[in-house]
Amino acid sequence: MSMRVVTEAGQLALHYDLVVVGAGPAGLSAATEAAAAGASVLVADENLAPGGQIYRGITRNTPERQDFFGKDYWKGRAITDAFAASSVDYAAATTVWSLDAATSPLSSSPRRGEGGPKGRMRGPSGQVLPCDAPSPPCRDLLPAGEKGQAAPSHSICDSPASGEKTGVATLGLTLAGAARMVSARAVILATGAMERPMAVPGWTLPGVMSAGAAQIALKSVSGIPAGRIVLAGCGPLLYLLADQLLRAGADIAALLDTADSKQRMAALRHLPDFLLSPYVAKGLSLLLGVRRRARVISGVTELAIAGSNHAEGVRFRAGGRQDAIAADCVLLHQGIIPGINLASAAGCTIEWNDTQRAFQPWTDSHGRTSLAGVLSAGDGAGIGGAEHAAVCGRIAALAALADIGLLSSSQSAGRLAGLEKKRQTYRRGRTFLDTLYRPARQFLAPPDPDTMVCRCEEVRAGTLRQVIALGVPGPNQLKTFVRCGMGPCQGRMCASTVTEIMAEERGVSPAEIGTYRLRAPVKPLRLAELGALPQTPAAVFAVTGRTPEQHSLEEEGKNR
Amino acid sequence: MLLRIREPAEPVTFSFNGRSVTAARGDTLAVALLAAGVDTVRESVVGGEPRAPYCLMGVCFECLVTVDGIQNRQSCLVEVRQGMVVTSQSGARLVCGGQNR
Numbered sequence: 114m115s116m117r118v119v120t121e122a123g124q125l126a127l128h129y130d131l132v133v134v135g136a137g138p139a140g141l142s143a144a145t146e147a148a149a150a151g152a153s154v155l156v157a158d159e160n161l162a163p164g165g166q167i168y169r170g171i172t173r174n175t176p177e178r179q180d181f182f183g184k185d186y187w188k189g190r191a192i193t194d195a196f197a198a199s200s201v202d203y204a205a206a207t208t209v210w211s212l213d214a215a216t217s218p219l220s221s222s223p224r225r226g227e228g229g230p231k232g233r234m235r236g237p238s239g240q241v242l243p244c245d246a247p248s249p250p251c252r253d254l255l256p257a258g259e260k261g262q263a264a265p266s267h268s269i270c271d272s273p274a275s276g277e278k279t280g281v282a283t284l285g286l287t288l289a290g291a292a293r294m295v296s297a298r299a300v301i302l303a304t305g306a307m308e309r310p311m312a313v314p315g316w317t318l319p320g321v322m323s324a325g326a327a328q329i330a331l332k333s334v335s336g337i338p339a340g341r342i343v344l345a346g347c348g349p350l351l352y353l354l355a356d357q358l359l360r361a362g363a364d365i366a367a368l369l370d371t372a373d374s375k376q377r378m379a380a381l382r383h384l385p386d387f388l389l390s391p392y393v394a395k396g397l398s399l400l401l402g403v404r405r406r407a408r409v410i411s412g413v414t415e416l417a418i419a420g421s422n423h424a425e426g427v428r429f430r431a432g433g434r435q436d437a438i439a440a441d442c443v444l445l446h447q448g449i450i451p452g453i454n455l456a457s458a459a460g461c462t463i464e465w466n467d468t469q470r471a472f473q474p475w476t477d478s479h480g481r482t483s484l485a486g487v488l489s490a491g492d493g494a495g496i497g498g499a500e501h502a503a504v505c506g507r508i509a510a511l512a513a514l515a516d517i518g519l520l521s522s523s524q525s526a527g528r529l530a531g532l533e534k535k536r537q538t539y540r541r542g543r544t545f546l547d548t549l550y551r552p553a554r555q556f557l558a559p560p561d562p563d564t565m566v567c568r569c570e571e572v573r574a575g576t577l578r579q580v581i582a583l584g585v586p587g588p589n590q591l592k593t594f595v596r597c598g599m600g601p602c603q604g605r606m607c608a609s610t611v612t613e614i615m616a617e618e619r620g621v622s623p624a625e626i627g628t629y630r631l632r633a634p635v636k637p638l639r640l641a642e643l644g645a646l647p648q649t650p651a652a653v654f655a656v657t658g659r660t661p662e663q664h665s666l667e668e669e670g671k672n673r
Numbered sequence: 674m675l676l677r678i679r680e681p682a683e684p685v686t687f688s689f690n691g692r693s694v695t696a697a698r699g700d701t702l703a704v705a706l707l708a709a710g711v712d713t714v715r716e717s718v719v720g721g722e723p724r725a726p727y728c729l730m731g732v733c734f735e736c737l738v739t740v741d742g743i744q745n746r747q748s749c750l751v752e753v754r755q756g757m758v759v760t761s762q763s764g765a766r767l768v769c770g771g772q773n774r
């Protein structure tokens with residue numbers, strides 16, 4: 114058997130055992146694992162081809178023609194090849210805009226309110242609450258390496274394969290301009306990460322992109338930014354991109370490193386673990402290699418992009434003095450954070466991960482979220498990198514199959530144990546990296562009042578601070594007051610900054626502030642698509658008061 | 674703006690604001706526009722400021738354009754097709770489909 118490519122909504126089955134959202138390493142590995150065990154699987158992904166972020170373009174590129182990526186990139190081939198050889202339905206260029214988890218699990222009592230996470234926890238003002246002691250969200254206080262092990266009392270999911278544990282979830286998808294609802298006994302959210310927005314003055318100008326965007330251009334069309342490039346920000350991916358751009362022949366005027374030197378001390382105690390990790394050799398050679406071939410300026414603060422209709426350069430402070438560099442393209446990056454929109458809109462409990470300074474869906478050690486039948490794997494569940502994502506995808510698939518009764522625990526136990534051991538290896542060193550590269554405060558919560566925070570509705574930091582000072586209870590109310598987060602990106606580009614600014618103004622942890630309450634559709638959906646959805650008999654009855662049969666009898670009567 | 678450092682295979686031609694643009698099969702529209710030297714793809718809804726694709730991965734919505742009469746398409750997620758008619762957007766969208774202000 115091999116994969117079936119679905120190009121039109123009409124080719125989708127109405128029901129699958131498992132729907133996987135996302136075709137990055139996590140989603141592809143989950144789907145391959147589940148299909149091998151005989152499950153009917155749909156993988157829906159927004160991109161035109163499989164691979165997700167790290168392996169973007171992998172089915173189109175070759176090591177001979179695209180020799181600038183480095184060997185980690187080509188590891189993706191094995192994953193996409195195995196996926197292509199498995200019996201799955203693959204819907205590319207497909208957006209999943211809603212997920213309704215099963216409200217009534219078939220054979221067990223619902224997980225909500227059963228000692229596990231209680232649906233989604235909200236404070237009096239509607240914000241997400243980070244902690245509901247002693248239940249699982251408090252795990253986020255543990256170091257990342259221990260996450261998932263202090264599992265809470267899951268009354269129904271810790272004894273897999275004793276029958277069906279899930280009901281039927283419904284997903285809303287759009288492909289090729291048409292929407293469809295598809296049902297599934299289990300859903301794995303493998304929606305990956307996004308770059309943490311880095312709001313600095315001038316970041317909305319053409320000529321400014323995220324560093325990830327430049328990498329996407331390189332992976333998808335072998336494109337490099339024209340002219341002089343300045344990279345600014347922090348984190349390993351910034352250096353990885355600089356290395357790839359240099360190999361591809363780009364003109365890097367400077368790399369401005371905004372890493373906070375204060376974090377070095379904090380990271381030091383996690384150094385021994387990092388030294389044992391697979392990242393050491395690679396990380397060091399990257400850092401040194403880039404420093405050798407490009408001008409790297411450390412300790413950069415007060416970064417601003419100059420230009421009126423296009424980026425013309427950067428101004429910044431380093432080593433105690435102001436400086437400026439001319440540039441045609443500025444690439445910003447300060448790490449990545451989980452993309453939580455779909456999980457959050459579905460109602461998964463969202464928790465604060467203080468080490469990674471980001472919100473993520475709460476999951477147990479196998480990826481189950483707080484909603485029955487909904488699992489989350491890969492960077493969308495907490496940042497762990499590509500190989501970690503692939504292993505977590507497989508673990509989540511085994512857990513999902515056990516929950517829907519397609520695998521018994523004895524069948525999966527050996528395999529699970531092996532995968533969990535591998536996962537432990539890939540988790541090594543993360544806490545060190547997360548701590549070392551935690552962005553400096555001024556890049557999390559922009560101090561300059563003119564800095565645009567919400568790019569869609571064009572709301573600036575100063576406005577936000579003024580309104581917060583009036584005593585707005587949380588991000589959701591702030592949104593209603595000033596429309597911040599109400600544009601088409603639905604808060605993706607401002608949520609983290611809004612939380613950080615509010616936390617700073619109040620002098621509390623972001624965990625106490627929470628983040629936007631999100632709702633489906635998580636991506637704008639055309640009314641025409643919604644209107645053209647096949648109608649269920651129940652929906653027809655709810656709206657018209659008559660069943661479809663009654664309607665057709667009436668039609669027949671009229672035509673007679 | 675982007676430079677292609679490898680020749681595109683299988684050319685595809687479409688139009689942007691009336692101008693003919695050549696890209697390659699499998700390119701996303703946003704990347705194709707940047708590689709064709711297009712700098713600004715729209716003017717922002719509130720302040721009328723120039724904007725260009727920022728994330729290229731479907732997150733930021735800066736790349737919105739009108740494609741074959743359908744407004745607000747994320748050009749970084751749309752594949753280029755032969756003969757596609759693409760126009761930039763200025764300001765807020767109108768309810769009547771496909772009509773730019």
Ligand SMILES: Cc1cc2nc3c(=O)[nH]c(=O)nc-3n(C[C@H](O)[C@@H](O)[C@H](O)COP(=O)(O)OP(=O)(O)OC[C@H]3O[C@@H](n4cnc5c(N)ncnc54)[C@H](O)[C@@H]3O)c2cc1C
Nearest residue numbers: 135137138139159165166167209304305325491492498499
């Ligand atoms: C821009 C960017 C570049 C990166 N580059 C590298 C790199 O070069 N090297 C590295 O080690 N790590 C990189 N990373 C880190 C990255 O997160 C990897 O660790 C890895 O890709 C994670 O795999 P994943 O399967 O969890 O998610 P991803 O690979 O991110 O895949 C998630 C997929 O889900 C899709 N998706 C999300 N939401 C929806 C939805 N609602 N409907 C349909 N589809 C959806 C996305 O389009 C995407 O294809 C990068 C991250 C980003 C954001």
Ligand code: FES
Nearest residue numbers: 729733734736749
């Ligand atoms: S460039 Fe960000 S959504 Fe298209």
